[in-house]
Amino acid sequence: xxxxxxxxKHFGGVQAVRELDLAVNAGDIFGVIGxxxxxxxxxxxxxxxxxxxxxxxxxxxxxxxxxxxxxxxVRAGVARTFQNIRLxxxxxxxxxxxxxxxxxxxxxxxxxSFRWFRKSGPVKNEIDAMLEFSGLxxxxxxxxxNLAFGEQRRLELARAAATKPRLLLLDEPAAGMNxxxxxxxxxxxxxxxxxxxxIILIEHVMExxxxxxxxxxxxxxxxxxxxGEPAAIRKDKSVQEAYLGQSEDG
Amino acid sequence: xxxxxxxVNTIGxxxxxxxxxxxxxxxxxxxxxxAGFFAVGAYTAAVLTVILGWGILPAIGLAMLITGLLxxxxxxxALRVRGLMLVVATLAFGEFVRMFFYNxxxxxxxxxxxxxxxxxxxxxxxxxxxxxxxxxxxxxSLIWVFVILVMAIIWWADQTRSGAVLRAVGEDELxxxxxxxxxxxxxxxxxxxxGVIAGLAGSLYAHQITMLDHHAFTVLLATFAxxxxxxxxxxxxxxxxxxxxxxxxxxxxxxxxxGDWRMLLFGALIIVVMxxxxxxxxxxxxxxxxxxxxxxxxxxxxx
Numbered sequence: 001x002x003x004x005x006x007x008x009k010h011f012g013g014v015q016a017v018r019e020l021d022l023a024v025n026a027g028d029i030f031g032v033i034g035x036x037x038x039x040x041x042x043x044x045x046x047x048x049x050x051x052x053x054x055x056x057x058x059x060x061x062x063x064x065x066x067x068x069x070x071x072x073x074v075r076a077g078v079a080r081t082f083q084n085i086r087l088x089x090x091x092x093x094x095x096x097x098x099x100x101x102x103x104x105x106x107x108x109x110x111x112x113s114f115r116w117f118r119k120s121g122p123v124k125n126e127i128d129a130m131l132e133f134s135g136l137x138x139x140x141x142x143x144x145x146n147l148a149f150g151e152q153r154r155l156e157l158a159r160a161a162a163t164k165p166r167l168l169l170l171d172e173p174a175a176g177m178n179x180x181x182x183x184x185x186x187x188x189x190x191x192x193x194x195x196x197x198x199i200i201l202i203e204h205v206m207e208x209x210x211x212x213x214x215x216x217x218x219x220x221x222x223x224x225x226x227x228g229e230p231a232a233i234r235k236d237k238s239v240q241e242a243y244l245g246q247s248e249d250g
Numbered sequence: 251x252x253x254x255x256x257x258v259n260t261i262g263x264x265x266x267x268x269x270x271x272x273x274x275x276x277x278x279x280x281x282x283x284x285a286g287f288f289a290v291g292a293y294t295a296a297v298l299t300v301i302l303g304w305g306i307l308p309a310i311g312l313a314m315l316i317t318g319l320l321x322x323x324x325x326x327x328a329l330r331v332r333g334l335m336l337v338v339a340t341l342a343f344g345e346f347v348r349m350f351f352y353n354x355x356x357x358x359x360x361x362x363x364x365x366x367x368x369x370x371x372x373x374x375x376x377x378x379x380x381x382x383x384x385x386x387x388x389x390x391s392l393i394w395v396f397v398i399l400v401m402a403i404i405w406w407a408d409q410t411r412s413g414a415v416l417r418a419v420g421e422d423e424l425x426x427x428x429x430x431x432x433x434x435x436x437x438x439x440x441x442x443x444x445g446v447i448a449g450l451a452g453s454l455y456a457h458q459i460t461m462l463d464h465h466a467f468t469v470l471l472a473t474f475a476x477x478x479x480x481x482x483x484x485x486x487x488x489x490x491x492x493x494x495x496x497x498x499x500x501x502x503x504x505x506x507x508x509g510d511w512r513m514l515l516f517g518a519l520i521i522v523v524m525x526x527x528x529x530x531x532x533x534x535x536x537x538x539x540x541x542x543x544x545x546x547x548x549x550x551x552x553x
Contacts, residue, residue: 048428049427050424050427050428069427069432070424070427070428071426071427071428071430071431071432071433072432074427074428074429074430075430079428079429079430080428082425082428086422086424086425086428087422087425088417088418088421088422088425088426089421090417090421091414091417091418091421095414095417095418096418098411098414099411099414099415099418099426099429099431100429100430101411159429160428160429162429163429163430
């Protein structure tokens with residue numbers, strides 16, 4: 001479904017991602033791990049089009065993403081969340097989800113329809129379902145900035161899902177969460193997969209990555225050092241050296 | 251009475267000008283081009299009624315169309331830059347327009363009298379209302395019909411998904427792009443709508459004041475245009491109206507005895523408000539406070 005071919009990104013003299021090849025199968029939860037600065041977030045920014053690649057190709061469902069702007073990639077079916085949450089803080093929870101509905105046919109009519117008409121109909125049902133999904137059913141009219149940290153993370157996940165993506169990129173969604181919240185997040189991610197989304201999960205929290213992914217790629221200094229199923233990655237010597245040992249100590 | 255009506259007219263016209271900047275401010279764009287669009291609207295509508303003999307409403311309509319088109323064209327290069335560079339670019343555009351009209355001369359003779367814009371001498375004798383027997387009350391009503399109409403449209407737009415999209419772009423452009431919003435299209439739409447409204451304000455201004463002079467379209471007017479929505483806050487359109495009443499009614503007219511020293515207060519006021527209330531005088535917090543006070547007051551009356 002997603003194919004990345006010899007992708008590189010330089011920031012001045014720094015090579016954030018070098019000659020990376022990836023293939024993600026439809027329906028997978030695909031983990032990307034690696035120490036800090038190994039190029040994981042850069043990879044998400046490249047796939048979602050926040051900045052262009054220096055060299056290399058990204059193909060999604062046979063279509064090249066390279067020349068598409070971020071919003072066009074969303075419409076092609078690739079959505080993302082951010083490591084440092086980026087909601088629309090001055091909009092309500094409801095509005096945050098509402099504006100994310102871009103790729104659906106009924107947005108054109110919705111564009112000029114009055115807020116009070118939304119109290120019924122398919123749009124309301126859909127957004128209510130998203131609120132239910134993220135455990136924010138009673139917070140629809142709250143400003144996003146008034147939500148607690150965990151709620152903001154859940155809203156951002158729901159907002160990305162509201163664009164109805166085929167591929168969802170999650171950039172450290174469990175950062176700053178406690179164990180219970182992490183388990184909760186794992187359930188939500190599985191539920192999104194069941195709805196038909198393919199998921200790329202970038203994460204430091206090993207419990208989550210090892211628990212829910214089908215395949216894992218390990219990055220170090222922008223290059224792939226290992227790829228395989230979670231159990232195999234756990235045993236891999238080079239991975240333990242580069243990352244796991246270091247992470248479990250800290 | 252006429253003095254009072256003139257003040258009401260000025261407040262109405264400046265409210266429209268402020269609302270044209272308000273729309274851009276919603277998308278996070280600070281534009282100093284609004285005085286330029288205002289000037290283009292004023293000269294276009296005046297040329298249409300004075301030289302070509304059009305009626306007031308078609309003249310206003312075409313003036314709005316032309317300023318909208320101009321804003322659209324200016325928007326393309328201008329919106330490639332952001333923040334301070336956008337301020338500089340739009341400021342340059344405003345001065346460009348002003349200097350254009352400073353040199354713009356198109357005199358024709360009608361019934362033995364020479365009329366039309368006369369470069370440095372300005373454009374006087376825009377006598378549509380006087381020639382067609384409009385009373386001061388009727389002129390004021392016309393202006394305020396437009397003010398109420400524009401306020402209602404913007405207020406309504408704010409209740410729709412499109413309004414939420416405008417605000418989303420203003421809140422976080424990068425995040426807006428990553429939920430599928432075409433940020434460029436949204437900003438261009440806001441720029442065009444802002445141009446149309448500024449053109450409307452200008453064409454009303456030209457016929458109400460009856461005499462255009464490039465001095466009226468300096469950076470001071472552009473500053474007023476963005477000061478209204480900044481002071482009033484962007485949580486709703488009424489903030490802009492209140493800010494105009496406050497600045498034009500209280501500061502400019504009420505303190506006339508202070509002479510040009512008033513402008514000092516204007517600058518000081520913006521600095522104070524930006525420090526005390528960074529989201530404008532009528533931010534959502536203040537509105538909630540006003541609502542709760544009103545509710546308390548009402549419930550006391552009932553009990």
